[in-house]
Amino acid sequence: MSQRTSLRFLRRGKVVEIERLDPMLTVLDYLRLEEKSPGTKEGCNEGDCGACTVAVGTLRDGGVVYEPVNACILLMAQLDGKELVAVDDLGDSDRLHPVQQALVDSHGSQCGFCTPGFVMSLFTLYHAGVRPTRQQIVDQIAGNLCRCTGYRPIVDAAVSSCTGRAIDAWAKGARRAAEQLAALADGSDLFIGNGQGFTAVPAQAETLASLAAAHPDATIVAGATDVGLWITKQLRTLPKIIHVGGVKALHAIDNGKDILSLGAAVTYAEAEPYLAAIDPDVGEVVRRIGSKQVRASGTVGGNVANGSPIGDMPPMLIALAATLHLRHGEATRTLPLENYFLAYGKQDRKAGELVWQIDVPRLKPNERFRSYKISKRFDQDISAVMAAFKFTLAGRRVQSARAAFGGMAATPKRATRAEVALAGVSLDDAASWGRAILALAEDFQPIDDMRASAAYRAEVAQALLRKALIELAGASQTRVVGARGKAA
Numbered sequence: 001m002s003q004r005t006s007l008r009f010l011r012r013g014k015v016v017e018i019e020r021l022d023p024m025l026t027v028l029d030y031l032r033l034e035e036k037s038p039g040t041k042e043g044c045n046e047g048d049c050g051a052c053t054v055a056v057g058t059l060r061d062g063g064v065v066y067e068p069v070n071a072c073i074l075l076m077a078q079l080d081g082k083e084l085v086a087v088d089d090l091g092d093s094d095r096l097h098p099v100q101q102a103l104v105d106s107h108g109s110q111c112g113f114c115t116p117g118f119v120m121s122l123f124t125l126y127h128a129g130v131r132p133t134r135q136q137i138v139d140q141i142a143g144n145l146c147r148c149t150g151y152r153p154i155v156d157a158a159v160s161s162c163t164g165r166a167i168d169a170w171a172k173g174a175r176r177a178a179e180q181l182a183a184l185a186d187g188s189d190l191f192i193g194n195g196q197g198f199t200a201v202p203a204q205a206e207t208l209a210s211l212a213a214a215h216p217d218a219t220i221v222a223g224a225t226d227v228g229l230w231i232t233k234q235l236r237t238l239p240k241i242i243h244v245g246g247v248k249a250l251h252a253i254d255n256g257k258d259i260l261s262l263g264a265a266v267t268y269a270e271a272e273p274y275l276a277a278i279d280p281d282v283g284e285v286v287r288r289i290g291s292k293q294v295r296a297s298g299t300v301g302g303n304v305a306n307g308s309p310i311g312d313m314p315p316m317l318i319a320l321a322a323t324l325h326l327r328h329g330e331a332t333r334t335l336p337l338e339n340y341f342l343a344y345g346k347q348d349r350k351a352g353e354l355v356w357q358i359d360v361p362r363l364k365p366n367e368r369f370r371s372y373k374i375s376k377r378f379d380q381d382i383s384a385v386m387a388a389f390k391f392t393l394a395g396r397r398v399q400s401a402r403a404a405f406g407g408m409a410a411t412p413k414r415a416t417r418a419e420v421a422l423a424g425v426s427l428d429d430a431a432s433w434g435r436a437i438l439a440l441a442e443d444f445q446p447i448d449d450m451r452a453s454a455a456y457r458a459e460v461a462q463a464l465l466r467k468a469l470i471e472l473a474g475a476s477q478t479r480v481v482g483a484r485g486k487a488a
C-alpha cells in the first residue's frame with residue numbers, strides 16, 4: 001500500500017495538504033498562529049475549559065458526523081482524513097449562524113471568552129439530528145466553562161436553535177463533504193519526516209505495528225487527551241508521533257452475543273452505547289468521563305494503556321473480567337486485564353508494543369454489576385475513588401464476586417480478600433456482609449493526595465461495597481442520577 005508524505009484534511013470545502021509538520025503542533029496553534037484564525041480561544045490549554053472547542057467531522061456510515069473536541073490538546077496528526085470547522089467559519093456580524101443568533105437572542109454571552117467554545121459545542125449539537133432535552137444540552141456543554149453569563153441563557157439558546165433539523169451551509173454541503181472525505185480515505189500510510197523525527201498516521205495495521213516496533217522511543221497517540229498535556233503542560237519534546245487512529249480495524253466494535261470487543265482506537269463516545277448495554281452503570285460512568293470533547297477524542301484503549309491508578313475504565317473492565325490483546329510487530333498476545341497493571345507507572349507492555357483490542361464479557365443471567373465514581377465535581381472530574389463489582393448470585397446468596405477499585409492503590413486493583421469474604425453472604429442478612437466490608441481495609445492502603453485523604457478513600461470504599469449490597473438486596477433504590485437511577 002502506498003505511503004503519503006502530506007497530511008490532508010478538509011477545511012472550508014477544500015482539501016488542505018501539509019508537507020512540513022512539527023509532530024507536536026496542536027490544532028489550536030495551527031489555527032491561531034499558522035492559519036491566523038484567532039476566533040478559537042486558549043483558556044486552560046489542558047482540555048478543561050472548552051474555550052478552544054472546534055468541530056471535527058468524521059465520515060461514518062457514508063455521512064459526516066461532527067463532534068466537539070478541544071483544539072488545545074488535539075494534535076494535527078489526528079486531523080488526517082477529517083474535516084475541521086472552527087468558529088471563524090460560522091458566520092459574520094451580518095449573518096450569524098443559527099446557534100450564534102440564538103446566543104445573542106437569549107443574552108448568552110458577556111465577556112465572550114468562553115463564547116467561541118460554546119458556539120462550537122452547540123454547532124455539533126445543531127448537527128446531531130435530534131431535538132435535545134435540557135439534560136442532553138447540559139451534558140453537551142459540561143466541558144464548556146462560563147464564569148460570567150451563567151448557563152441558563154446558554155441552555156435556552158440551545159433549546160431554541162438545536163431543533164434536530166440543520167439548514168446551514170454544512171447541511172447543504174453534506175453530500176460533497178462526505179465525498180471529499182471518502183476520497184481522502186484511500187488506505188495510504190501517512191509519514192512526514194525522517195528516522196529522527198516524524199508524524200506517522202498509518203492506515204494499514206501492519207505498517208502501524210512494524211513502525212511502533214521499529215521505533216520503541218516513539219510516542220503512541222490515540223486521542224491525545226493525556227499526551228496533549230505532556231506537550232502543553234509538561235513541555236516535553238516528543239519528536240516521533242505515531243497516531244493509531246488511522247487504522248480502520250482499530251475502530252472496530254464487535255458487538256458479540258457473549259463478548260463486546262473494542263479496537264484500541266474506539267473512542268469513549270463510540271463505545272458508550274455498547275458499554276451501557278452491558279450494564280447501565282458502565283454507561284453512566286462513561287458519561288461522566290471528562291466532557292463531550294474528551295469523550296469524542298479519548299479512547300478506552302488509551303485509558304487502559306496509560307496505566308493510571310485513577311483511570312475510570314480499568315476497575316470496571318477488571319470487575320467484568322476483560323481480556324487485553326497486545327501486538328508487537330507480528331507477535332500478538334492476550335492477558336487478563338488485571339495482570340497488565342504491575343506497579344505505579346509500570347505495565348506489562350514493552351516499548352513499541354501496542355494495545356490492540358479489549359474484550360469485555362457480557363453479564364450472565366445470574367450476574368449483577370454495580371460501579372460508582374466518586375469525584376469532587378459530578379462532571380469533568382477525575383475520580384478520587386472508583387469502585388466496580390460483579391456479583392454472581394445463587395438465589396439470594398452471593399456465590400462469588402469480583403471487586404476492583406481505582407484510587408485505592410498504585411494501580412487499579414482487585415480487592416481479593418473482600419472477594420473471598422463475599423462468597424456465601426446472604427443478601428437478606430446484612431450482618432453477613434460485615435467481614436467482606438472490613439476486609440477492604442486489608443486489601444488496600446489507599447493513596448493520600450489532593451483529591452482525597454487515605455482515610456476518606458478507605459471509608460468511601462467500604463461504604464460503596466455496602467451500597468452495592470443494599471441495592472442488590474432490594475432494600476434501597478439506586479440513587480445514581482443517571483441511567484439506572486432514571487430507569488428505577
Ligand SMILES: Cc1cc2nc3c(=O)[nH]c(=O)nc-3n(C[C@H](O)[C@H](O)[C@H](O)COP(=O)(O)OP(=O)(O)OC[C@H]3O[C@@H](n4cnc5c(N)ncnc54)[C@H](O)[C@@H]3O)c2cc1C
Nearest residue numbers: 047222223224225226227289290299302303305311312355
Ligand atoms: C479534561 C480532561 C478530563 C479527563 N477526565 C477523565 C476522567 O473523568 N476519567 C478518566 O479516566 N480519565 C480522564 N481523563 C484522562 C484521559 O482522558 C484518559 O486517560 C483517556 O482515556 C486517554 O485516552 P487517549 O486516547 O486520549 O490516550 P492518549 O493521550 O493518546 O494516550 C495515553 C497513553 O496511552 C498510550 N497509548 C494510547 N493508545 C495506545 C495504544 N493503542 N497502544 C499503546 N499505547 C497507547 C500513549 O502513548 C500514552 O502513554 C481526562 C483528561 C482530560 C484532558
Ligand code: FES
Nearest residue numbers: 043044045050072
Ligand atoms: S483551552 Fe481550555 S480546553 Fe482547550
Ligand code: FES
Nearest residue numbers: 110111112146147
Ligand atoms: S461570557 Fe465570560 S466566561 Fe462566559
